[in-house]
Each structure stands twice: as C-alpha cells, then as structure tokens.
Amino acid sequence: MEQIFNQLSESLFSELQNGENLILSFSGETSQFIRFNNAAVRQTGLVDDTNLGLKFIANNRTIRGGFTVSGNFDIDVARGKSEIARMRLEAQEIPEDPFVVFPENTGSSHEIKPAKSLPFEHAVDAILPAMSGVDFVGVWANGRMFRGNANSLGQKHWFETESFSLDYSLVTPEHQMVKGSFTGNNWNQEDYESYVKRSREKLILMERKPIKINTGNYRTWFESAAVADFLGMFSWNGISEASLRQGCSGFGRMRHDDIRLSPKFSIVEDFSSGFCPKFNSNGEVSAEKLSLIENGELKNTLVSSRSAKEYGVESNYAESGEYMRSPKMSTGSLNHENVVSEIGEGLYLSNIHYLNWSDNAGGRITGLTRYACFWVENGEIIAPIETMRFDDSFYNFFGGRLIEVEDKFSVNPEVETYGGRSLGATTCPGILVDSFALTL
C-alpha cells in the first residue's frame, strides 16, 4: 500500500503548476468482518477499501477532492489528474479564503506496527467455541489499516497497523446483557478464552431479577467505559476552540465565567501510547502530550491551524474537527476492590448509551443506562436495574459532585467502523459521584 501511495503522490505532485499546493491524505484497510447472533454467523465478508483525499490550495482558495483507490495505477492517476484539473478551475471561481492554511515541510515520519493477528480463515473456529452455550452477539473486525499523508513540499508520513476487535454482548434468557470488547494487535487464544470466561462470570450476576428504581438523585459509580462515553462528548461541541468561538460549546462557562471542574479531574491529549498517528489530515504533527483540563481548570482547547489563523491564537495541530484523538484522564486513589463498599447505597453503572447534549450551554448530557448496571445497598450489589434515563451536567459529575477517581485506568479502544475501521482509544479510570440525576 505504501508503494501505491508513494507512486500516486509522485505522479500527482508533478502535475502542479507554479503557486499550487497539494496535500494528499491516504486512508485504507483490508478487513474481515464477521457478524454473530445467537453464537452463530449472521453475516461474513471481506472489504478492501482505500481512499485518497486531495486538498488543493491555490489563489488563496482551498478545494478538496477525493476518490477510491482501485489499486490500478493508470486508473488512479487518471482519477487524480482529473481531480486536480477540476480543483484548478474551481480555484478561479469561488471566493477567497482569508484563513487558508498552507502546507509546510516540518519533517517526515514512518511507523509500521508489527502484529500477529488471526488469519481470516481461522476466525470462526477461534472465536465460537469459547461462546458455546451462551447467547453471544457482536462483530469481529480484523486486518490491516493504513494512514498516509504527503504534501507537495516533500513532507511525508506513513502509519500502518494490524489489529483485531471482537466487540460483543452476552445475553441472559431474561434479556439482561454483559458487554465485552476483546481487542489487540497480537492474537492470543488463551488470553481470549480467559477474557470470555470473565464475561461469562459477570453474566451470572445479571441472572438476578432486575429491579425498578425511582427517578431521583443517586450516589453513583461509573466504570471506565461509561466515563469514556462522557469524555467522548467533549469532542462534540465541547473542547474545540472553534466551537467556543462559534457559541456552540458546553465549555463556555469554563471560558467565560471561570467555572472549574473538580481538582481531581485532569485530562490530556496523549499520543505516547501510539493508538493512532500523531499526524493529522493536514500532515501536521501534534505534541506528544497536551494538557486540556488540569486539576479542574481549562488549560487548553484543541486548536486547528485554521482556527489559529481565524481567531488569532496558537495552533496545537488539532485535526480540523478539533476532536480528541487520544485522550487520557488522570487516575485518583480509589481502588476498584473498594468501589462497592464506597457506593454504600446507590448505583453501579458499567455502561451508558445514546448520549446527547440536552442543554449544551449548561453542560447537561442525557442518556441511558445499559448492560451491567446494578443497584447497591449496604455496600453490596443487590441486582441489575431496569433501564433508566439520566440527565445531568458534566459541571456536576466531573465537578463538585465528583468524590473520587479510580487508582488505575482502562484503555477503551475505538471500535467504530463507520466508513472504515477507526483508530484511537480513550484511556480513563472510573469515577464515584455523590449525586447523579435519573429522570425517567
């Protein structure tokens, strides 16, 4: 793939005329997908998909293009040349952009992660025996992923990895569910079987009759996966500088009224773990670590080079959408073994579902409980709860209501496959809050 990218880049850069700039962004995968229901194969297949994005800058205008890379050099170069010709014409038609970001050459990078994944033909036989006798539903995704970026000034980045993910649910006859996500780069059958065994043990807890709880405010423990979902909301009308400037960020109270979250809450954008490339679609490389919120105080927003020009601030080379790519939240002092006793009476929420801003300016988020969520009494898990809706502000649960943070974090890999398989992960601990609002 890298060779295809290199050859395409060379040919397309040679098409440019004086004063024209081009940034190429390459994204591809060779993947196997197997969908399971009732511990049997529902759908199975393979996908080869690679796309080349073109960002053409000339005459103080930016025009984008893109096409599917077929792998046939003549076809792909013809498509690329056709795109350049179209963009060249458009650059004479559309209005000038005063905030054009020009490419630079600040150095190249090359990273290929070694991996030993599961051969495609072995997947079904490796996965299903461990799920014998249980209602297992989910998806297996496996294969190589590629990301490349090059610009007409000679800068080039390449990132290549091979990974797998089995994202699944186990279901009791009474329709209670446990979530699992076994992911990695090197397949180990023993590790997989141990992981599934732990999921099956959790499922036993879910066999207790679920209880209905009332709306109201509860002392609540959120597992790392639930915290990761809350943190994900920061990437949507949250920590983006452009969102703040354009009046659609939940962080407005922190920026304008100096409201702070709990001193126990800190989060950084941290690329040191290598879950995703450090370079963005513009070919810019972020610092290995960027503090976003430190001890409750907003230290940095995510600033793309375009926002930097538009609003007169310094870029930290965020992606153009100014979302978090590799967030990591700091740990605290609460040991997981003590969680249930620290709840005393309240809720133990493993997962949450379908979050949305219910009042973005107020930082209020609504969503629902899902999977292994329990009622706790006298420091013991009593039973799973029936699904409840919540509606509360992150200024509360990451702010004044935050009692303690877990002493170690978990990695929550990105397993979404919209368009293609995603890279990245959210690394965070669980949290305990003294009040959390259930509304329906």
Added chain:
Amino acid sequence: MKLDIDIKQLLNAVDVPAQWVGLREVYEAHTPRMIRDGVPVANGRVSTHGIMVEVLVNGQFGYYGTPDMSPESIAKAAKKAYRQAEIASHNAHYQFDESARPSHQGSYQSPFTKNRNDLSAGKLNEILLEAYNHLKVSDKIVSASSLCQVIETTFRFVSSNGSDIHQDFLMLEFDLSATAADGPNQQTRTFGGMRGTCRQIGMEYFDKYEILANANRIGEQALELLSADDCPTGEMDVVIAPDQMMMQIHESIGHALEVDRILGDERNYAGWSFVKLEDFGKLQYGSKLMNITFDPTLESEFASYAFDDGGLKATKEYLIKEGLLVRGLGGQESQIRSGLNGVANFRASGWNRAPIDRMANINLEPGNSSFDELISQVEYGVYMESNKSWSIDDYRNKFQFGCEYGKLIENGKMTKTVKNPNYRGISNPFWRSLKGVGNVDTFGIYGTPNCGKGEPNQVIRVGHASPACLFENIQVFGGV
C-alpha cells in the same frame, strides 16, 4: 471521474460453484459547499466507487467489497467471498436459499429539472454568501453558516438469477444556521433541525429569494431566543412541528419496527426493540389517529427508490393503521427468518457494506385538523420546532428530545417564544396520547443523512414526512 463498468460482463467473470451470485456496483459523489462567518470553509467533491460481490454457499451468504472492478479482481473476490461463506456455513445463523434474493428488473431516476452542473461552484458560493449576510442580522449573531451538499449516486445490481437493476439518484442537503450568544448564553436556530432539510431534487431548489427570506427569519429567531424565557416544566400538551415529528417517528417507530433488531442482530450495537414478533397484527401502538407508512414512492422524499439493495421491488405499505401495528420493517431475509410480511428495506450504506434492514421513507399520513385547530385545543402547552437533541434507550422505549424553538400556548393561542423546549416520554404511551393530526397544509417533508446502525457500522439516508401533531399530557422541561 467515473469509470463506466459493464457489470453484466463482470458477472460472467465469476467462476465459483455458488447457489447464487450477485454484483452490486455503487458510485457516489458528494459535493459540499459551505460559507461560515462570511468565508468559504468547504468546497469539494469526494467520490467512492466499488463493487460488492455476494455469493450464497450452503445457505450462507459471504461477501467481498472491492474497488478494483477488473474481471480478474471480481473473479478473485468471488472466490474469497465463497471461502468466507463456506467456512461460516458450518456455524450459520440461518440457512437461506435463492429466494432470499428474488429476481427483479427495472430502473429508477430521481426527479429533477436541473442537474449539478447547471449551477456553477462560483454561483452557488454567491447564493450561500448572500444567505450568510441575511443570517447575520446583529452583532450578537456570533456565528452563521449556509451550506449545501449535492449527492449523486448510481446503483447497479445484477445476479445469477436474472436481476438487472439500475437506479440513479440526485439528492440535496441544505441548511442555514445562526447562533446568537451573550457569554455562555447561546442559542442556535437552523433550517429544519440537524440537517433535516434533505430531498431528492436538483439545482432548481435554489430559489434565491426564498432562501434569503428563510435566512433572515432564522437570524431573527436566534436573536429572539437569546432573550426568551426558558420553556416551562411540567406535564402539558405539546404541538410538534414536522421538523421534530421527523425525529419522533425515526426513533420511536422506525428503529423499533426493524425486524432484524427484533430478531436480535443489533443487540450488541443499536439495541433490541420493545416490539416482539407476536405483536404484529395485535399491538395498539398509538391512538386511532395514527397511520404510519413505508413509502418509497413519495416524489422528492430523501429515501425514495424503486428497489432495495437486495433487488426487491419497493411499494408503499402501511406499518401502523389506525394505531394498530400491522407490518414490520423487514427485507426479504428478515421476512424469511421471521415469517412476517415486510417491505423492501434491505439497504447498505455503499459498496463496502452488506445490506441490513433499514428505514427508508417512514411517514405519518396527514389527518384532518388545520394548524389553528390543533393549537386551539390546547389550554396550556408548548409548540416545538426543529430538533436539536435526541436520545432513546436500546429497546426504543424511553426517549428525550430537545427542540430549537418553542412557543407557549395559552388558552388556545400561541403567545410568547420560549427557549430550550424539551420533552420526554415512553414510546407506546406517547403515541397513544396522540390527540390531533394536522392536515395536508401542515405536512412537511424532511429526513436525515445520518442514520447509524449495523455491525460493521453503516450511515444511511432516510426520509420522514409528517403533519404537525398534538399530544396530550407530556413531560415538558427547559434548560439548566
């Protein structure tokens, strides 16, 4: 640059001993244009083009999606798909036969009078820039944008049992947005909610004077919201405009009736459904005023088509008639698995994903009440327009929606504007509280380009048309 592929010829390149073979070619190009805060922020054209080779082996389907459309590549893809299916067939969830892919022939063309090239990039930017200027009615409008996206799709489907289908789509997404802010107090108004304005239509949509009038209204309403009182809290009647009904139908009816969900395929991702197989023909889903259709025939609605992605011919069908659940959203595979009647809704997001049960156009049929008659029935309540927040549980029961713009209704009249109008409820009790359905004059056609579902994940386009509706005794609330 779109390659011309002879897909029928490619079918001849496939050499595997499968029970059935199908080739589905999809070309799609997106052309976005956007002006934000007076400057162009998006001008581009991105395309995707490939073929999904699908084979049926020992009752199990297997697929291979490839962008290399040469005969050699298709032959190789078929062999790999065959091997995938063969291995999986020993642990198949269901043993299908050729009847899962019935043979149909035909074509479809979106209705339009002006194609994409009839409006140049320069001219379109001019219109969008002028619209921006009309959105920016005050310095308190801190950000405003006008945008459109033209989508051109060509779909070809051929199969070993004689299917031969060609469909061409021309679609448009359009939005205007103004955000007024005063410190952390911020309010956004758009043109139909979250990308709710989307249709199958050509460049004739760009009636400049209508766009500018709407831009001006949206800018003024954003300002109006900045100084409005919060929506009251309590149990009260609500009148919901079509651009919010769209989301209400989508989340609490459409997803709940997808038969693959009911059969459990989605339990690990989008979720299950409170609807059970035995509910069809028996469950009173809502009040007698409720008539819901699957309608792929409504001209210009976003997800109109003649055939689904499994080649099944699409027809208008009632899903809910006079409040009674009569039919599910299940394509041919789900109909075989469940034994239920269904519809032609087996759809994929593109050539690189396998089809599953999806919504297409799911509409609420008009009733008899004028808009004024709906409002006049309300002693104290809120009228709500344009979705801005949505959430529902994995069984499609407990929902909560937020809207951009509200009007208090007092003694049968709309009075003052209220901001942050929200409501929540549970699907069946909510639809049973449907007290009034607007007539054709209140009918609006909307949709969304962003319906997510499936493993691997897929985003598809759906259409939802509805009149304004009155619901009684609903939990309503405002902002923080």
